[in-house]
Amino acid sequence: MKQIKVLGSGCARCADTAKLIEATAERLGVAVQVVKETNPQALVTYRVMSTPAVVIDETLVHSGSMPKTEHIEGWLQS
Secondary structure (H helix, E strand, C coil): CEEEEEECCCCHHHHHHHHHHHHHHHHHCCCEEEEEECCHHHHHHCCCCCCCEEEECCEEEEECCCCCHHHHHHHHHC
């Protein structure tokens, strides 16, 4: 199971990013645990300058915008 964190302030784009990841994972049949992380310290820990940001299995894979579905598919299938 992939551990996914969506980092941000709790804004609509962050919530939409989490929903998109969950929907994509369900469609692909990939088990994920998605956590929305709003603690500012998390941004410092992962050196995120803009949100939303996506961390998969403790590796920052995206930041600054909502990721495209094809990018999420690639992350989930690797």
